[in-house]
Amino acid sequence: MELRGILWSRPPVGRHARWFCASLRLLPFMAAVTASAQSLDDVRIEPADGFARIRAVDQAGQITGSGSAVAIMSGLFLSACHVVAGASQVVVVGADGYRLLEPAGAALHLDLCLLSVASGTPMTTLTRRAMDGSLEPVSPKAEIRFVGLPNDSGFTVSRGHLVGRGIVADAPLLLTDAPLKDGMSGGGLFDTEGRLVGIAVGRNPISGHGVGIDLAQITAIRFERIARWPAADARMPPFFDIGRVWPDYVMALATSGPVPAAGGVSRSVGNWLYARQDRACEIHARREAIGRARLALRIDRAAEGVRVSLDVGANDIPERLALSGLAVTLLPREDSFVLRAQTLRRSSGPSDLWDVEWQLADAAAFLRALPRSEGLIASLAGTDIMAVEIDPVALWQNIRETCF
Numbered sequence: 001m002e003l004r005g006i007l008w009s010r011p012p013v014g015r016h017a018r019w020f021c022a023s024l025r026l027l028p029f030m031a032a033v034t035a036s037a038q039s040l041d042d043v044r045i046e047p048a049d050g051f052a053r054i055r056a057v058d059q060a061g062q063i064t065g066s067g068s069a070v071a072i073m074s075g076l077f078l079s080a081c082h083v084v085a086g087a088s089q090v091v092v093v094g095a096d097g098y099r100l101l102e103p104a105g106a107a108l109h110l111d112l113c114l115l116s117v118a119s120g121t122p123m124t125t126l127t128r129r130a131m132d133g134s135l136e137p138v139s140p141k142a143e144i145r146f147v148g149l150p151n152d153s154g155f156t157v158s159r160g161h162l163v164g165r166g167i168v169a170d171a172p173l174l175l176t177d178a179p180l181k182d183g184m185s186g187g188g189l190f191d192t193e194g195r196l197v198g199i200a201v202g203r204n205p206i207s208g209h210g211v212g213i214d215l216a217q218i219t220a221i222r223f224e225r226i227a228r229w230p231a232a233d234a235r236m237p238p239f240f241d242i243g244r245v246w247p248d249y250v251m252a253l254a255t256s257g258p259v260p261a262a263g264g265v266s267r268s269v270g271n272w273l274y275a276r277q278d279r280a281c282e283i284h285a286r287r288e289a290i291g292r293a294r295l296a297l298r299i300d301r302a303a304e305g306v307r308v309s310l311d312v313g314a315n316d317i318p319e320r321l322a323l324s325g326l327a328v329t330l331l332p333r334e335d336s337f338v339l340r341a342q343t344l345r346r347s348s349g350p351s352d353l354w355d356v357e358w359q360l361a362d363a364a365a366f367l368r369a370l371p372r373s374e375g376l377i378a379s380l381a382g383t384d385i386m387a388v389e390i391d392p393v394a395l396w397q398n399i400r401e402t403c404f
Contacts, residue, residue: 148187
């Protein structure tokens with residue numbers, strides 16, 4: 001196997017020198033040591049413990065992945081699994097060459113892998129105490145730093161702020177406004193006090209900025225013992241399957257992300273009208289698609305947090321049905337939601353008919369069900385009053401462009 005051109009870049013100077021020297025100190029002289037303990041409870045991670053550049057190669061010696069890693073103890077690294085997915089061999093790169101790494105454990109749902117310089121007993125648990133016994137969640141808008149070794153340069157610190165946090169596909173994520181270069185996945189995300197608060201795992205599909213696993217939200221990371229590197233399909237972590245999880249990103253950014261500039265934006269695409277006014281974003285089904293009925297999904301970024309609501313209206317409803325719950329079903333999975341009547345007004349027609357507005361006050365689950373939907377039916381006492389097609393890809397694209 002031949003690896004060409006995989007060397008440290010010219011050492012940085014000034015404020016980066018201490019960080020760089022710490023990582024150089026670790027890599028070329030690393031002893032072939034792994035812990036025999038089954039957890040890392042007594043290991044405290046500090047920025048000065050070092051960083052590494054890692055490369056994944058296939059059986060022909062061709063590079064299939066490149067990223068960064070954080071050393072958590074002598075001979076043991078924490079990195080992003082997608083960097084090493086599908087590899088035949090993985091190496092850590094130093095100034096004097098490279099050393100082979102072995103898989104020590106994987107938590108694929110978090111895209112976190114442990115990499116060992118030498119064979120030994122794999123770690124099974126990494127607790128929050130190991131990362132920092134006093135670790136507290138990063139506050140909204142707090143300054144953060146990604147630290148890693150991108151492909152096109154040496155030791156790099158990328159500065160920014162936390163703009164959102166949330167659970168996406170069961171993974172706690174930190175969304176930032178800091179750029180993340182290719183090759184920085186697997187590196188560390190630090191607060192201003194130098195504490196490791198996350199591991200870089202990729203870019204936000206909405207903004208393109210860096211995303212990290214939120215270590216403060218994890219009591220303990222359970223690693224599966226693995227004898228070989230993760231399969232190639234692990235290159236797409238579940239939380240980056242954007243076609244399935246985009247509502248989670250919408251919720252995370254709506255909760256604590258940057259507020260759009262004052263004013264309004266609107267667009268009409270297909271069956272839907274998208275509109276934003278300051279902190280509120282609404283998606284309306286167009287009258288041409290649903291006739292006399294009305295449907296609106298509202299994402300309201302209030303000061304106390306995000307509120308997602310679904311409103312449906314219809315005219316000339318018989319009095320005996322006016323107070324009935326309205327069933328809204330998303331097809332083809334038949335996810336069903338019941339809306340309650342909120343307002344009633346006498347119809348302009350016969351006296352026994354009413355104009356009714358129904359609402360689902362907490363529609364977060366409805367929003368999260370949209371990516372797997374192809375259509376919507378609203379029915380009252382078994383009678384359909386509305387039907388509209390849904391294109392979840394177009395819906396996501398237009399929500400992204402209009403609301404954020």
